């Protein structure tokens with residue numbers, strides 16, 4: 321932990337799924353492999369061995385799995401690069417046994433942008449399949465469609481081409497949060513608005529998810545069961561987010577900010593901040609030098625300092641100098657997006673005259689839950 325002196329310059333931490341190991345970077349985005357991926361490799365080796373495959377054929381099978389996952393990584397890069405066009409960064413790309421996940425800083429809110437970001441992934445696989453198709457035609461004159469595709473070893477590029485076709489078809493199933501579901505939501509949102517579109521898409525996704533799980537159980541396809549569970553809860557989370565968003569849709573930042581708040585001096589100690597936190601129930605404190613807010617100290621900072629046993633250090637050792645400034649007239653949904661994108665839990669609200677309030681994620685969360693239940697009661 322830095323103590324005093326230079327403000328600590330920290331790169332934004334890379335978000336990653338637990339149990340994942342970083343294998344490299346692509347377009348500046350960290351690529352991680354989840355442990356479940358290695359299970360898949362073990363499974364492929366087992367399947368080959370059970371079929372009496374040679375060591376060479378097993379190696380080919382494993383190489384094919386790595387090639388497929390390279391295609392999945394490129395698919396995720398498609399999403400990430402499309403999102404980047406709209407100023408949305410990607411925190412990480414993680415490969416799991418069920419496929420890849422690109423964690424975007426936030427979801428694009430314009431339906432047309434969501435459409436482009438959702439389609440960009442499968443388009444990458446269309447291109448890969450197309451290149452392999454043309455390549456095979458040029459080299460061999462035809463693409464194999466026979467049972468050779470199902471046997472261990474051989475027909476490597478044919479298999480890879482067909483797998484990319486399957487990836488396109490599979491991802492375009494209209495079950496949110498899969499790509500096809502996002503495409504559907506974006507198309508519906510253009511006509512019916514975001515909330516109605518999300519509710520309808522989520523309902524369809526959950527129906528399909530139950531179907532996946534049932535087929536998965538009766539045909540004993542564990543992967544299908546996992547996908548069913550993933551889609552079911554993913555769709556529920558999307559619906560929840562849409563409801564939250566619509567609850568604050570028309571509001572401005574001023575409506576959700578705390579206009580009265582305590583400030584803290586740069587010379588104060590963490591112990592003073594603990595005192596203020598406990599007695600005020602305020603979760604973020606502007607650090608004020610004269611009339612100027614120079615940093616923001618949040619509950620997380622105070623807890624971090626307390627856990628490090630640093631009660632006597634100045635608050636500036638932990639406070640965030642690179643804090644977010646919002647305008648009271650800014651739409652609240654934009655402000656929430658900005659908080660999320662910057663990974664901040666609080667922001668300073670100021671107008672031309674200076675600071676007028678603080679906005680915390682906690683405060684917004686409370687407003688959302690109150691307004692959403694009020695709306696729910698009215699039907």
Ligand SMILES: [Zn+2]
Pocket residue numbers: 395396399441442491499
């Ligand atoms: Zn995708």
